[in-house]
Amino acid sequence: xxxxxxxxxxxxxxxxxxxxxxxxxxxxxxxxxxxxxxxxxxxxxxxxxxxxxxxxxxxxxxxxxxxxxxxxxxxxxxxxxxxxxxxxxxxxxxxxxxxxxxxxxxxxxxxxxxxxxxxxxxxxxxxxxxxxxxxxxxxxxxxxxxxxxxxxxxxxxxxxxxxxxxxxxxxxxxxxxxxxxxxxxxxxx
Numbered sequence: 001x002x003x004x005x006x007x008x009x010x011x012x013x014x015x016x017x018x019x020x021x022x023x024x025x026x027x028x029x030x031x032x033x034x035x036x037x038x039x040x041x042x043x044x045x046x047x048x049x050x051x052x053x054x055x056x057x058x059x060x061x062x063x064x065x066x067x068x069x070x071x072x073x074x075x076x077x078x079x080x081x082x083x084x085x086x087x088x089x090x091x092x093x094x095x096x097x098x099x100x101x102x103x104x105x106x107x108x109x110x111x112x113x114x115x116x117x118x119x120x121x122x123x124x125x126x127x128x129x130x131x132x133x134x135x136x137x138x139x140x141x142x143x144x145x146x147x148x149x150x151x152x153x154x155x156x157x158x159x160x161x162x163x164x165x166x167x168x169x170x171x172x173x174x175x176x177x178x179x180x181x182x183x184x185x186x187x188x189x
Contacts, residue, residue, distance in 0.1 A: 010062045020052040039092035045085040048136045052078045066116035073109040078133040082140050095142040104153045106131035121165035130156040152183040
């Protein structure tokens with residue numbers, strides 16, 4: 001659901017609520033004989049109903065004749081109701097957590113400023129945070145050296161500055177940016 005309010009002078013305020021419900025599952029069975037820590041039999045068998053709730057707000061303001069400010073924020077809460085259909089133990093290299101519920105939260109603000117230098121020539125800057133809850137396979141398809149419940153929401157902080165415009169009918173954009181990612185999950189299989 002989204003609602004947008006427009007004001008005189010080209011400003012606007014939008015706010016809304018995103019929601020999602022999904023059910024995912026994973027069944028992993030090794031039919032061949034055990035090889036090292038890869039054991040024959042059921043490795044994983046689980047289902048994860050997931051509920052996501054995310055209110056947000058976004059605004060745009062004309063703060064000068066040729067300058068526009070954009071700002072927004074989103075708060076997301078994802079709840080995973082993990083249900084294990086196997087024994088809660090470690091089999092070979094495969095760790096199967098007991099059934100549990102986990103909630104992941106993220107606040108993602110952004111702020112941008114754009115200024116028109118001349119007709120069709122703009123300079124801009126933007127700072128923002130992106131985030132995502134872990135994939136259910138990252139949270140529950142664990143290996144024996146991982147810790148149950150230790151995975152966190154992944155974040156990406158970024159800053160960008162640039163110039164965009166048109167020359168002889170062709171558009172161009174030149175941008176400089178820096179990004180820092182945290183809590184990235186990398187599976188070394």
